[in-house]
Amino acid sequence: MPAKTLEIPGGKLSGEQLMQLALDASLQGIRGANPLVGAVLANSRGEVLHVGWHRGAGSPHAEADALAQARASGTDLRGTHMYVSLEPCNHTARTGPCSRAVADAGVSYLHFAIGDETEDAAGGAAYLRSRGVTVESGLLKDRAEKINRRWFAAAEAKRPWVTAKIASTLDGFIAAEDGSSQWITGTQARADGHELRQRADAILVGTQTAVTDNPRLSARDSAGRESGNQPLRVIMGERDLPEDLAVFRDSKVLQVRSRRPRVVLNELYSRGVRHLMVEGGPTVVSAFLRENLVDELLWYQAPKVLGAGRRGVGDLGISTLSEAGQWEIDQLGMQPGLIQLGEDLRLHLAPRN
Numbered sequence: 001m002p003a004k005t006l007e008i009p010g011g012k013l014s015g016e017q018l019m020q021l022a023l024d025a026s027l028q029g030i031r032g033a034n035p036l037v038g039a040v041l042a043n044s045r046g047e048v049l050h051v052g053w054h055r056g057a058g059s060p061h062a063e064a065d066a067l068a069q070a071r072a073s074g075t076d077l078r079g080t081h082m083y084v085s086l087e088p089c090n091h092t093a094r095t096g097p098c099s100r101a102v103a104d105a106g107v108s109y110l111h112f113a114i115g116d117e118t119e120d121a122a123g124g125a126a127y128l129r130s131r132g133v134t135v136e137s138g139l140l141k142d143r144a145e146k147i148n149r150r151w152f153a154a155a156e157a158k159r160p161w162v163t164a165k166i167a168s169t170l171d172g173f174i175a176a177e178d179g180s181s182q183w184i185t186g187t188q189a190r191a192d193g194h195e196l197r198q199r200a201d202a203i204l205v206g207t208q209t210a211v212t213d214n215p216r217l218s219a220r221d222s223a224g225r226e227s228g229n230q231p232l233r234v235i236m237g238e239r240d241l242p243e244d245l246a247v248f249r250d251s252k253v254l255q256v257r258s259r260r261p262r263v264v265l266n267e268l269y270s271r272g273v274r275h276l277m278v279e280g281g282p283t284v285v286s287a288f289l290r291e292n293l294v295d296e297l298l299w300y301q302a303p304k305v306l307g308a309g310r311r312g313v314g315d316l317g318i319s320t321l322s323e324a325g326q327w328e329i330d331q332l333g334m335q336p337g338l339i340q341l342g343e344d345l346r347l348h349l350a351p352r353n
């Protein structure tokens with residue numbers, strides 16, 4: 001469900017207009033292990049041929065998406081121009097290097113808005129120049145930076161992108177006084193949560209949730225079958241855990257014996273995790289929030305009122321309103337800021353900073 005439909009203008013466009021289109025296209029994607037990226041192929045007169053974007057880690061990059069469209073429709077790409085919101089990657093990870101694919105296709109001119117400084121992917125511009133492609137950069141740089149600012153900060157800090165998920169009652173409780181919490185939200189909201197799990201490299205809960213809920217932490221379809229990519233299950237906390245917990249039934253599980261979010265993030269990053277979903281409980285979510293380590297917040301709200309119980313977020317050391325954590329509806333990317341899922345609401349929030 002795209003936030004807005006992409007309009008592809010006809011006729012001759014300026015370089016800036018073509019980059020604008022690449023940036024608009026990037027917003028159709030999903031941010032997570034990878035940033036939002038869009039790419040436009042145009043002929044030398046500035047007429048749009050194909051528009052591509054990245055749909056999340058593991059799927060083709062924006063350039064590859066545009067090139068695949070060209071291949072499918074038989075477009076001759078020799079001498080064409082490409083406008084892309086991020087410098088093409090120069091490495092083979094989950095997909096092959098875009099720099100080579102662009103050069104192989106015969107593109108003669110490439111303009112990227114901002115460079116890719118990430119350790120693994122850097123070097124695309126130099127490679128393209130070595131293959132005789134004219135490369136320029138900097139069009140609409142500020143807008144391109146704004147779209148992925150938080151993602152670049154996480155990449156620079158060499159830590160995973162962090163999505164926190166909370167499912168609460170209207171008055172903010174994630175469990176009743178007697179500890180019961182299954183289920184606060186309905187089936188549609190929970191299915192949405194499972195889709196999210198599928199996109200993440202790892203999913204994390206605290207030791208208390210691991211014991212109290214005994215969750216499986218797998219990504220499942222509506223029939224309850226494990227589906228698609230299964231994230232690494234991570235449990236954060238120092239205590240010894242019973243070996244018969246449901247989460248240990250799978251081999252992709254890791255306990256990080258620390259209470260410090262940064263230690264956990266370092267450990268996960270070193271194991272290749274680039275997108276972490278923090279599912280709770282409140283002690284763990286609060287620890288990430290306190291250190292400003294939540295990049296996006298998905299808050300599911302059920303039309304239930306408890307009046308008492310466990311709150312979704314614990315004490316953050318804030319005693320006055322002016323110090324409140326500020327969040328805003330995330331208008332960027334494919335996940336709409338506010339949606340209804342059955343009887344529940346889902347807010348997609350970004351830190352306001």
Ligand SMILES: NC(=O)C1=CN([C@@H]2O[C@H](COP(=O)(O)OP(=O)(O)OC[C@H]3O[C@@H](n4cnc5c(N)ncnc54)[C@H](OP(=O)(O)O)[C@@H]3O)[C@@H](O)[C@H]2O)C=CC1
Nearest residue numbers: 167174206207208209237238239259280281282283284287
């Ligand atoms: N509705 C929802 O969205 C969700 C609800 N829940 C509910 O939440 C409840 C459990 O929440 P909660 O008690 O907060 O448990 P947590 O799952 O957050 O685990 C807390 C435990 O983790 C360890 N720990 C890890 N990091 C820290 C830290 N920074 N500071 C302190 N301790 C840390 C400690 O144990 P150790 O001694 O091992 O270090 C601590 O006791 C359950 O009732 C569960 O049903 C849970 C998840 C989602």
Ligand SMILES: Nc1c(N[C@@H]2O[C@H](COP(=O)(O)O)[C@@H](O)[C@H]2O)[nH]c(=O)[nH]c1=O
Nearest residue numbers: 167181183184185213215216217218279
């Ligand atoms: N109670 C609650 C949630 N709880 C989360 O789901 C976990 C259970 O995972 P699993 O055993 O894999 O189904 C649980 O430990 C907690 O992290 N999630 C929601 O979307 N809505 C809810 O009402």
